[in-house]
Amino acid sequence: MVTISPALEDKITRRSRRAFSRFDEDDSARRYHRIAEIAQDRLTYRIPRSGKKKIEVVRRGYEIIVDPPTTDHRDLLVNADFAKLKNNTGKHHAGEVTAYLLVDKPKKVGKVYKKADKLLSRDQCVSQVRPDQHVYVIDLSGIDIADVGSDHIMAGNFTVTSELDPVKDLGFTKGLFDLQTKDDVISLRKKRHLGRVRAYKYTSKDAESPVQVPKIKYEVGKDYEIKDADTDPGSNCHKGINVADAAWAKQSATGESRVFAFEFEMDDIAAIPTHTDGKFRVHRCLCVAELDPKTLKPFKKPLESGAKVVKPKKKGFIDKLLGRGDKDDA
Numbered sequence: 540m541v542t543i544s545p546a547l548e549d550k551i552t553r554r555s556r557r558a559f560s561r562f563d564e565d566d567s568a569r570r571y572h573r574i575a576e577i578a579q580d581r582l583t584y585r586i587p588r589s590g591k592k593k594i595e596v597v598r599r600g601y602e603i604i605v606d607p608p609t610t611d612h613r614d615l616l617v618n619a620d621f622a623k624l625k626n627n628t629g630k631h632h633a634g635e636v637t638a639y640l641l642v643d644k645p646k647k648v649g650k651v652y653k654k655a656d657k658l659l660s661r662d663q664c665v666s667q668v669r670p671d672q673h674v675y676v677i678d679l680s681g682i683d684i685a686d687v688g689s690d691h692i693m694a695g696n697f698t699v700t701s702e703l704d705p706v707k708d709l710g711f712t713k714g715l716f717d718l719q720t721k722d723d724v725i726s727l728r729k730k731r732h733l734g735r736v737r738a739y740k741y742t743s744k745d746a747e748s749p750v751q752v753p754k755i756k757y758e759v760g761k762d763y764e765i766k767d768a769d770t771d772p773g774s775n776c777h778k779g780i781n782v783a784d785a786a787w788a789k790q791s792a793t794g795e796s797r798v799f800a801f802e803f804e805m806d807d808i809a810a811i812p813t814h815t816d817g818k819f820r821v822h823r824c825l826c827v828a829e830l831d832p833k834t835l836k837p838f839k840k841p842l843e844s845g846a847k848v849v850k851p852k853k854k855g856f857i858d859k860l861l862g863r864g865d866k867d868d869a
Contacts, residue, residue, distance in 0.1 A: 551594075551596065552596075552605055558574050558577060559598050573587070580597060581598065583596070597633040600682075606630070607633030608633075612637070613634060615658075617662045618662065618689065621687055621689060624684065634681055636678070636680070636684065638660070640659070640677050642672065643671070646673065648700070654695055658691060658692050664709075665708075674703040674709060675700075675701070676699075676700045676703065711732065711733050712731060712732050717737045717785070718737060718739070718783075719786060724738075724811060724815060736803055736805065737801070737844075739784065740757070740783065741797065741798050742757055742796065742799060744794075744796070755780070758826060760826065763780055764780075765778065766822065773812070773813060774812065775815070775818075780801075782819065782820075785835055787817035796832055797829060798830045800827050802827050802844060807824060809822050825842070827844075
């Protein structure tokens with residue numbers, strides 16, 4: 540290993556800049572002092588009085604980097620990759636870098652951003668991203684990195700290459716998630732689902748909440764909402780519309796109990812208890828079907844997934860007085 544003094548590094552920088560300038564002039568007859576090999580953006584410099592020792596010099600725009608730690612392409616897949624971007628003297632990797640950007644607001648693919656931003660590893664983005672966020676693939680040069688941390692880099696002058704697909708790249712699911720077991724319920728905590736969720740509830744023979752006070756009477760085709768449902772996951776069974784996975788509802792239904800299926804969005808979930816047995820709470824939901832408690836097959840064709848309930852308009856005073864609309868309401 541060759542130790543380069545500040546004075547020698549300054550001399551190499553000056554000679555390299557001059558050599559690159561001459562290379563750009565396409566003077567094939569010119570000889571380069573102590574330059575073993577030269578290309579468009581890099582050259583190899585022979586160290587004086589060191590035998591055959593050589594070091595690499597890289598050009599990035601107007602900047603000359605003498606003896607960078609690495610010059611190949613680095614894809615920051617995990618946090619351990621950040622440590623490989625600089626050496627003990629603090630010099631940054633001089634090659635190309637692929638990093639990842641996690642943001643709330645969308646970025647434009649193909650655009651170059653000058654403002655410094657915090658870039659992460661792919662693994663970090665996959666583990667932290669929420670359904671309403673975006674993860675972009677970022678390409679940049681190592682010399683545009685302003686700072687290298689243990690779990691991020693700060694950089695400006697980077698290009699947004701592409702956006703990661705939520706399902707293919709980030710592990711999200713979509714469509715209707717039918718909760719069949721407790722494990723399905725627990726998986727909702729990761730917030731990795733983009734579509735609607737179907738859960739189940741057993742009721743009394745009158746289709747009322749078996750425990751909740753005041754009781755709610757459920758009917759297929761109607762929306763239900765409890766705005767101040769308890770959002771504390773430490774509470775196992777508390778205020779809200781309590782629903783569960785299919786196995787729990789089937790096991791809990793006894794005697795004259797009835798079982799209903801409900802659908803809702805991920806944002807409608809109030810809390811999934813820390814020690815859930817398959818039961819959790821939602822703020823709002825739509826009752827989509829009544830099921831046979833023994834087989835959990837619907838008695839009638841359930842509402843189409845994602846159906847919206849349109850409440851009938853109330854008759855106005857004149858309509859009632861003149862008897863209009865009676866035929867349609869029959």
